[in-house]
Amino acid sequence: MGVTDDSGVMPEQINYNIVTLTRFLTEEQNKHSEATGDFTLLCHALQFSFKSIAYYIRRATLINLTGLAGSSNTTGDDQKKLDVISNDLFIEVMRSSGRCSLLVSEEEENIIFFSGANSADGKSSEHARYAVACDPIDGSSNLDAGVSVGTIFAIHKLAEGSTGEAADILKPGTELVAAGFTMYGASAQLVITMKGGSVNGFTLDNGLGEFILTHPDMRLPKKRAIYSVNEGNSLYWDDRVKSYFNSLKEAQPDNGKPYSSRYIGSMVADAYRTLLYGGIFAYPADSKSPKGKLRILYECAPMAMVFENAGGQAVNSKMERMLEVVPEHIHDKSGIFMGSYDEVEKVKSFHK
Structure with a gap:
């Protein structure tokens, strides 16, 4: 029980052992004697991007950054002003970090090379050992409605001897060094994981200007009766997918109740809720989009790494x-x- 002061008011409890993202990254680096610090510096650059995007999103309506910018990106989506700003910001931060050799962005048709024979100046840097893929603002069509959006990122390490080429990014997610996402909602939440590591969640303290570790070692519940999918596409689903989701709407053997449906329509927001509470998020391929709708490099693979590590x-x-x-x-x-x-095992059972 706390002690009140003379006025009867409980004094503010101050936590002096705050784990910031900066401290967390430094401590992780110290666990690896072979670490050069380049990966840590790259993560600091990413952190700056996330803080900047969070700032612009908070001020978007005040300074007229919502609305269309008048062009479309490579996947045919209309670009928002914040999409353009966030993309340009991401490019410049990765370029100036000196640790990123090449960048793939949802908003750019081609790979952007910062070092190596494919770069603008043809130069390479011994410190630019990483390839980054990102979706600067995922779910941007929801921006005007104030719905949570986010940034998804994936980090690969260049192959030994490579100075940066397409092959360094066109790899399976099993080769990822790190991945994660930031969700910009009531607060900015950063989730990050590294190869073979745990999943950790940070919350941006706007007063301190720091991401604070608030969700250490995140673990998914093994099962949960919640599903998240755009059922407006059900007309185009194949029979196995229809059968699976129809089964969730029936009384379940264990409790006689159907699953609850939760769908926001912003992948980062839906994924973050699923990560916290459990259940399943789905965006199946269908007859309208035979390969699927979500991009592998900067949406599916990084999210898969987060979910597996959790x-x-x-x-x-x-x-x-x-x-x-x-x-x-x-x-x-x-x-x-x-x-x-x-829950994923249950999906598999309908596809056997």
Whole structure:
């Protein structure tokens, strides 16, 4: 029980042992004697991008950054002003970090090379050892409605001897060094994981200007009766997908109740809720989009890494492990089912 002061008011409790993202990254680096610090510096650059995008989103309506910018990106979506700003910001931050050799963005048709023979100046840097893929603002069509949007990122390390080429990014998710996403909602939430590591969640403290560790070692519940899918596409689903989702609407053997439906329509927001509470998120391939709708490099693969490292699963519409899917080109697409381990097992049972 706390002690009140003379006025009868409980004094503010101050936590002096705050784990910031900066501290967390430094401590992780210290666990690896072979670490050069380049990966840590790259993550600091990413952190700056996330803070900046969060700032612009908070001020978007005040300074007229919502609305269309008058062009479309490579996947045919109308670009929002914030999409353009966030993309330009991401490019410049990755360029100036000196640690990123090449960048793939949803908003750019081609790979952007910062070092190596393909770069603008043809120069390479011994420190630019990473390839980054990102979706600067995922779910941007929801911006004007104030719905949560996010940034998804994936980090690969260049092959030994490479100075940066397409092959360094066109790899399966099993080769990822790190991945995660930031969700910009009532607060900015950053979720990050590294190869073979745990999943950790941070919340941006706007007063301190720091991401604070608030969700250490995130773990998915093994099962949960919640599903998240755009049922407006059900006309185009194949029979196995229809049968699976229809089964969720029936009384379940264990409690006699159907699953609850929760769908926001912003992948980052739906994924974050699923990560916290369990259940399943799906965007299946269908007759309208035979390969699927979501992009492998900067949506499916990084999310799959997060969910697997948190004890869940992620598969494509062929029931193949999502992390083992090799993209054919930088904007290649896939269907996806991801969530609690037992829930994905249930999906698989309908596809056998």
